[in-house]
Amino acid sequence: MTHDHSKTQARPMxxxxxGWSHQFKPLEPMDVTKAGxxxxxxxxxxxxxxxxxxxxxxxxxxxxMARDEKCFTIGTFxxxxxxxxQGLMIAEMIDQGLIHAVVSTGxxxxxxxxxxxxHTHFRHDPNWTDEKLYEEGYCRVYDTLELERNxxxxxxxxxxxxxxxxxxxxxxSHEINWRIGEYILRKxxxxxxxxxxxxxxxxxxxxGFTDSELGLDAYCHxxxxxxxxKKGIHVDLLRDIEHYYKLxxxxxxxxxxxxxxxxxxxxxxxxxxxxxxxxRRSDGKHGKFIRFNYAIRICPEPVHxxxxxxxxxxxxxxxxxxxxxxxxxxxxxVYADATVAWPxxxxxxxxxxxxx
Numbered sequence: 226m227t228h229d230h231s232k233t234q235a236r237p238m239x240x241x242x243x244g245w246s247h248q249f250k251p252l253e254p255m256d257v258t259k260a261g262x263x264x265x266x267x268x269x270x271x272x273x274x275x276x277x278x279x280x281x282x283x284x285x286x287x288x289x290m291a292r293d294e295k296c297f298t299i300g301t302f303x304x305x306x307x308x309x310x311q312g313l314m315i316a317e318m319i320d321q322g323l324i325h326a327v328v329s330t331g332x333x334x335x336x337x338x339x340x341x342x343x344h345t346h347f348r349h350d351p352n353w354t355d356e357k358l359y360e361e362g363y364c365r366v367y368d369t370l371e372l373e374r375n376x377x378x379x380x381x382x383x384x385x386x387x388x389x390x391x392x393x394x395x396x397x398s399h400e401i402n403w404r405i406g407e408y409i410l411r412k413x414x415x416x417x418x419x420x421x422x423x424x425x426x427x428x429x430x431x432x433g434f435t436d437s438e439l440g441l442d443a444y445c446h447x448x449x450x451x452x453x454x455k456k457g458i459h460v461d462l463l464r465d466i467e468h469y470y471k472l473x474x475x476x477x478x479x480x481x482x483x484x485x486x487x488x489x490x491x492x493x494x495x496x497x498x499x500x501x502x503x504x505r506r507s508d509g510k511h512g513k514f515i516r517f518n519y520a521i522r523i524c525p526e527p528v529h530x531x532x533x534x535x536x537x538x539x540x541x542x543x544x545x546x547x548x549x550x551x552x553x554x555x556x557x558x559v560y561a562d563a564t565v566a567w568p569x570x571x572x573x574x575x576x577x578x579x580x581x
Contacts (some may be wrong), residue, residue, distance in 0.1 A: 331437020
């Protein structure tokens with residue numbers, strides 16, 4: 226049956242909705258001349274649209290997390306954030322108590338170690354071919370260069386750290402990272418992610434430890450140790466899960482701040498399903514219902530690629546990872562380049578907390 230549009234009459238103006246009567250939140254034009262601080266700019270952005278609104282809302286959530294003394298907040302980081310010179314923001318978030326645990330890629334920690342130990346990254350010159358870069362000892366990460374010389378000096382630091390660990394020790398990635406931070410502090414380099422993590426005893430978990438230069442350095446250490454009749458060290462990543470799970474069980478509320486996605490994001494979020502699995506498989510002897518109350522993600526990846534980096538928090542609700550917004554959960558997903566959005570967000574939040 227077809228609809229006869231000739232019989233449809235337009236409603237009179239008096240019957241059209243005005244927005245106010247349905248209590249929709251009004252938007253406001255962005256006036257950058259009235260925003261004197263990053264905090265004020267974020268507030269104005271929250272009353273606009275698209276990623277600007279999401280970033281403004283992320284600031285509100287981040288401030289609420291920071292003021293919630295019973296919230297245990299995890300920061301997860303992927304992508305080349307340290308080689309992109311964003312590492313001091315992670316250190317600042319640790320120092321300011323905005324995050325209480327870190328989950329990271331190994332590469333991010335390796336390039337961070339290079340920076341934290343006093344070495345330099347360089348801007349790529351597009352006139353250089355990748356073949357020439359390789360021949361001269363440069364490794365390109367998009368528009369930035371890592372030096373093979375830097376990686377070798379980072380390997381020397383790692384070897385010194387590993388040599389201080391008793392032969393045959395079983396150790397998790399967070400324990401290795403604390404030892405690295407303590408070693409760098411002893412050498413006089415005070416500012417950096419792992420130094421801050423050691424000082425604050427904030428664990429830095431690297432679930433993909435062997436997928437990094439640091440993991441390769443540990444492999445080389447063990448190979449040479451066995452050749453000299455020693456056992457080497459045993460990197461036991463299950464120690465990380467056990468340590469992290471206990472911290473989450475002790476928390477009354479949970480928050481997560483994510484840059485990018487990938488393995489760090491999933492590893493941190495899977496604590497919810499882990500608690501349910503343990504309870505179900507032990508008939509209640511073990512396990513706990515754990516979900517994130519607050520969640521902020523800055524990542525440009527859209528949903529339709531199907532990867533975890535683009536997975537929505539709503540989807541995570543179906544896995545038992547997040548408190549839904551209907552139940553009071555607070556989520557913000559910012560589809561933006563972290564090197565653009567993250568500095569503005571952190572500066573604005575620190576201003577609101579009177580910490581700058």
